[in-house]
Amino acid sequence: AQKITQTQPGMFVQEKEAVTLDCTYDTSDPSYGLFWYKQPSSGEMIFLIYQGSYDQQNATEGRYSLNFQKARKSANLVISASQLGDSAMYFCAMRERGQNDYKLSFGAGTTVTVRA
Amino acid sequence: NAGVMQNPRHLVRRRGQEARLRCSPMKGHSHVYWYRQLPEEGLKFMVYLQKENIIDESGMPKERFSAEFPKEGPSILRIQQVVRGDSAAYFCASSPNQGVPGQPQHFGDGTRLSIL
Numbered sequence: 001a002q003k004i005t006q007t008q009p010g011m012f013v014q015e016k017e018a019v020t021l022d023c024t025y026d027t028s029d030p031s032y033g034l035f036w037y038k039q040p041s042s043g044e045m046i047f048l049i050y051q052g053s054y055d056q057q058n059a060t061e062g063r064y065s066l067n068f069q070k071a072r073k074s075a076n077l078v079i080s081a082s083q084l085g086d087s088a089m090y091f092c093a094m095r096e097r098g099q100n101d102y103k104l105s106f107g108a109g110t111t112v113t114v115r116a
Numbered sequence: 117n118a119g120v121m122q123n124p125r126h127l128v129r130r131r132g133q134e135a136r137l138r139c140s141p142m143k144g145h146s147h148v149y150w151y152r153q154l155p156e157e158g159l160k161f162m163v164y165l166q167k168e169n170i171i172d173e174s175g176m177p178k179e180r181f182s183a184e185f186p187k188e189g190p191s192i193l194r195i196q197q198v199v200r201g202d203s204a205a206y207f208c209a210s211s212p213n214q215g216v217p218g219q220p221q222h223f224g225d226g227t228r229l230s231i232l
Contacts, residue, residue, distance in 0.1 A: 004158070031217075033217055033218060035220060042225075043226050044225040044226065045207060045223035046223075047220040047223075050218045101215050102147070102164050102211075102214045102215070103161045103164070103172070103175075104151070104159070104209075104221060105161070106151075106159045106160070107158050109157075109158055
Protein backbone atom coordinates (compact mmCIF):
# COMPACT_ATOMS: atom_id res chain seq x y z
CA ALA A 1 0.00 0.00 0.00
CA GLN A 2 1.18 3.48 -0.81
CA LYS A 3 2.27 5.26 2.36
CA ILE A 4 2.41 8.75 0.86
CA THR A 5 0.07 10.02 -1.85
CA GLN A 6 0.58 13.24 -3.74
CA THR A 7 -2.27 13.56 -6.20
CA GLN A 8 -1.13 16.67 -8.06
CA PRO A 9 1.53 15.83 -10.62
CA GLY A 10 1.94 19.45 -11.67
CA MET A 11 0.77 22.91 -10.70
CA PHE A 12 1.11 26.43 -12.03
CA VAL A 13 1.07 29.45 -9.74
CA GLN A 14 1.40 33.15 -10.38
CA GLU A 15 4.33 34.93 -8.77
CA LYS A 16 3.46 36.41 -5.33
CA GLU A 17 0.44 34.14 -4.93
CA ALA A 18 0.13 31.24 -2.50
CA VAL A 19 0.02 27.59 -3.54
CA THR A 20 -1.06 24.50 -1.62
CA LEU A 21 0.47 21.10 -2.32
CA ASP A 22 -1.53 18.10 -1.19
CA CYS A 23 -0.15 15.17 0.74
CA THR A 24 -2.05 12.32 2.36
CA TYR A 25 -0.42 9.49 4.25
CA ASP A 26 -1.24 6.05 5.53
CA THR A 27 0.08 4.66 8.78
CA SER A 28 -1.12 2.78 11.84
CA ASP A 29 1.83 3.98 13.90
CA PRO A 30 0.72 6.63 16.41
CA SER A 31 4.17 8.24 16.31
CA TYR A 32 5.47 9.52 13.01
CA GLY A 33 6.99 12.54 11.35
CA LEU A 34 6.18 14.23 8.09
CA PHE A 35 8.78 16.04 5.99
CA TRP A 36 8.69 18.15 2.88
CA TYR A 37 11.65 18.36 0.51
CA LYS A 38 12.25 20.54 -2.53
CA GLN A 39 14.09 19.28 -5.59
CA PRO A 40 15.02 22.03 -8.07
CA SER A 41 15.92 21.20 -11.66
CA SER A 42 19.56 20.96 -10.59
CA GLY A 43 18.58 17.81 -8.73
CA GLU A 44 19.58 18.28 -5.09
CA MET A 45 17.12 17.51 -2.27
CA ILE A 46 16.51 20.39 0.12
CA PHE A 47 14.75 19.91 3.46
CA LEU A 48 11.95 22.46 3.96
CA ILE A 49 9.76 21.69 6.96
CA TYR A 50 8.82 19.04 9.51
CA GLN A 51 5.60 18.14 11.35
CA GLY A 52 5.49 15.61 14.17
CA SER A 53 2.38 13.54 14.81
CA TYR A 54 2.12 14.82 18.36
CA ASP A 55 2.72 18.45 17.52
CA GLN A 56 -0.23 20.58 18.58
CA GLN A 57 0.45 23.41 16.20
CA ASN A 58 0.99 23.51 12.48
CA ALA A 59 4.65 23.87 11.55
CA THR A 60 5.85 27.05 9.90
CA GLU A 61 9.22 27.92 8.41
CA GLY A 62 9.45 31.28 6.70
CA ARG A 63 7.16 31.21 3.66
CA TYR A 64 6.42 27.52 4.19
CA SER A 65 3.67 26.26 6.42
CA LEU A 66 2.01 22.92 6.95
CA ASN A 67 -1.74 22.43 7.10
CA PHE A 68 -1.73 19.31 9.30
CA GLN A 69 -5.08 17.53 9.65
CA LYS A 70 -4.35 14.43 11.66
CA ALA A 71 -7.83 12.90 11.53
CA ARG A 72 -7.82 13.16 7.76
CA LYS A 73 -4.18 12.04 7.57
CA SER A 74 -3.17 14.97 5.45
CA ALA A 75 -0.18 17.30 5.65
CA ASN A 76 -0.49 19.87 2.91
CA LEU A 77 2.35 22.28 2.24
CA VAL A 78 1.48 25.93 1.73
CA ILE A 79 3.99 28.20 0.01
CA SER A 80 3.06 31.84 0.43
CA ALA A 81 4.15 34.74 -1.79
CA SER A 82 5.56 32.44 -4.48
CA GLN A 83 8.85 33.37 -6.10
CA LEU A 84 10.33 32.26 -9.40
CA GLY A 85 12.93 30.31 -7.46
CA ASP A 86 10.18 28.17 -5.96
CA SER A 87 9.78 26.38 -9.29
CA ALA A 88 10.79 22.82 -8.45
CA MET A 89 9.56 19.35 -7.60
CA TYR A 90 8.21 18.98 -4.07
CA PHE A 91 8.17 15.72 -2.18
CA CYS A 92 6.23 14.77 0.92
CA ALA A 93 7.85 12.06 3.04
CA MET A 94 7.04 10.18 6.24
CA ARG A 95 9.10 8.45 8.88
CA GLU A 96 7.29 6.10 11.23
CA ARG A 97 8.55 5.61 14.77
CA GLY A 98 8.04 1.85 14.78
CA GLN A 99 10.98 -0.38 14.18
CA ASN A 100 12.26 1.42 11.13
CA ASP A 101 12.13 5.00 12.26
CA TYR A 102 15.06 5.91 10.05
CA LYS A 103 13.35 4.99 6.79
CA LEU A 104 11.77 7.82 4.80
CA SER A 105 8.85 6.93 2.52
CA PHE A 106 8.38 9.43 -0.28
CA GLY A 107 5.44 10.41 -2.43
CA ALA A 108 5.72 10.70 -6.20
CA GLY A 109 6.11 14.47 -5.98
CA THR A 110 4.40 17.57 -7.33
CA THR A 111 6.02 19.85 -9.89
CA VAL A 112 5.42 23.53 -9.22
CA THR A 113 5.98 26.12 -11.92
CA VAL A 114 5.87 29.75 -10.86
CA ARG A 115 4.87 32.19 -13.61
CA ALA A 116 6.06 35.80 -13.72
CA ASN B 117 30.32 23.49 7.06
CA ALA B 118 30.28 21.13 4.08
CA GLY B 119 27.13 19.20 3.37
CA VAL B 120 26.80 15.64 2.19
CA MET B 121 29.24 15.12 -0.67
CA GLN B 122 28.50 12.65 -3.41
CA ASN B 123 30.66 11.80 -6.37
CA PRO B 124 30.64 11.48 -9.18
CA ARG B 125 27.71 13.72 -10.04
CA HIS B 126 27.18 11.84 -13.29
CA LEU B 127 28.35 8.35 -14.15
CA VAL B 128 28.01 6.54 -17.44
CA ARG B 129 28.58 2.81 -17.66
CA ARG B 130 28.06 0.13 -20.28
CA ARG B 131 25.99 -2.93 -19.52
CA GLY B 132 28.02 -5.45 -17.55
CA GLN B 133 30.42 -2.94 -16.02
CA GLU B 134 30.66 -2.00 -12.38
CA ALA B 135 29.47 1.29 -10.87
CA ARG B 136 30.87 2.74 -7.65
CA LEU B 137 29.09 5.64 -6.02
CA ARG B 138 30.70 7.51 -3.15
CA CYS B 139 29.20 9.46 -0.29
CA SER B 140 30.90 11.47 2.43
CA PRO B 141 28.41 12.37 5.16
CA MET B 142 28.25 15.73 6.85
CA LYS B 143 30.88 16.30 9.51
CA GLY B 144 29.79 14.69 12.75
CA HIS B 145 27.25 12.41 11.07
CA SER B 146 27.73 8.70 11.52
CA HIS B 147 24.47 7.49 9.99
CA VAL B 148 24.22 7.10 6.22
CA TYR B 149 21.22 6.22 4.07
CA TRP B 150 21.04 5.46 0.35
CA TYR B 151 17.96 6.08 -1.76
CA ARG B 152 17.21 5.50 -5.43
CA GLN B 153 15.05 7.74 -7.60
CA LEU B 154 13.74 6.39 -10.86
CA PRO B 155 12.56 8.93 -13.48
CA GLU B 156 9.32 10.69 -12.54
CA GLU B 157 9.19 8.93 -9.16
CA GLY B 158 9.93 9.66 -5.54
CA LEU B 159 12.94 8.34 -3.69
CA LYS B 160 12.95 4.73 -2.50
CA PHE B 161 14.96 3.59 0.52
CA MET B 162 17.77 1.15 -0.22
CA VAL B 163 20.08 0.77 2.76
CA TYR B 164 20.99 2.25 6.14
CA LEU B 165 24.53 2.05 7.48
CA GLN B 166 26.50 3.15 10.47
CA LYS B 167 30.27 3.03 10.64
CA GLU B 168 31.35 -0.51 9.66
CA ASN B 169 27.81 -1.84 10.05
CA ILE B 170 24.90 -2.44 7.71
CA ILE B 171 21.79 -1.83 9.80
CA ASP B 172 19.06 -2.37 7.20
CA GLU B 173 19.51 -3.36 3.57
CA SER B 174 15.92 -4.40 2.98
CA GLY B 175 15.45 -1.95 0.09
CA MET B 176 18.48 -3.09 -1.82
CA PRO B 177 18.26 -5.75 -4.55
CA LYS B 178 19.74 -9.02 -3.30
CA GLU B 179 22.01 -9.47 -6.27
CA ARG B 180 24.64 -7.17 -7.76
CA PHE B 181 24.16 -4.40 -5.17
CA SER B 182 26.28 -3.90 -2.08
CA ALA B 183 27.04 -1.06 0.29
CA GLU B 184 29.67 -0.33 2.87
CA PHE B 185 30.62 2.43 5.27
CA PRO B 186 34.16 1.74 6.45
CA LYS B 187 35.77 3.13 9.56
CA GLU B 188 37.78 5.51 7.41
CA GLY B 189 36.59 7.00 4.16
CA PRO B 190 33.30 7.48 2.41
CA SER B 191 30.34 5.17 2.12
CA ILE B 192 30.33 3.24 -1.15
CA LEU B 193 27.35 1.91 -3.07
CA ARG B 194 28.55 -0.70 -5.53
CA ILE B 195 26.56 -2.09 -8.43
CA GLN B 196 28.10 -4.99 -10.29
CA GLN B 197 27.24 -6.03 -13.85
CA VAL B 198 24.98 -3.06 -14.40
CA VAL B 199 21.85 -3.35 -16.52
CA ARG B 200 19.70 -0.67 -18.19
CA GLY B 201 17.20 -0.79 -15.36
CA ASP B 202 19.86 0.47 -12.94
CA SER B 203 19.73 3.88 -14.63
CA ALA B 204 18.53 6.24 -11.92
CA ALA B 205 19.57 8.97 -9.53
CA TYR B 206 21.15 7.62 -6.36
CA PHE B 207 20.99 9.83 -3.31
CA CYS B 208 22.91 9.57 -0.10
CA ALA B 209 21.68 11.17 3.11
CA SER B 210 23.20 11.45 6.56
CA SER B 211 22.20 12.29 10.11
CA PRO B 212 24.13 12.69 13.37
CA ASN B 213 22.02 10.11 15.15
CA GLN B 214 18.83 8.22 14.63
CA GLY B 215 15.41 8.21 16.17
CA VAL B 216 15.30 11.88 17.10
CA PRO B 217 11.90 13.32 16.19
CA GLY B 218 12.11 16.15 13.73
CA GLN B 219 15.69 15.54 12.80
CA PRO B 220 15.84 15.57 9.01
CA GLN B 221 18.13 13.50 6.88
CA HIS B 222 20.43 15.78 4.93
CA PHE B 223 20.83 14.80 1.31
CA GLY B 224 23.68 15.05 -1.13
CA ASP B 225 23.22 16.24 -4.70
CA GLY B 226 22.92 12.68 -5.97
CA THR B 227 24.71 10.63 -8.61
CA ARG B 228 22.97 10.23 -11.94
CA LEU B 229 23.82 6.81 -13.29
CA SER B 230 23.24 6.17 -16.98
CA ILE B 231 23.67 2.72 -18.48
CA LEU B 232 24.38 2.49 -22.19
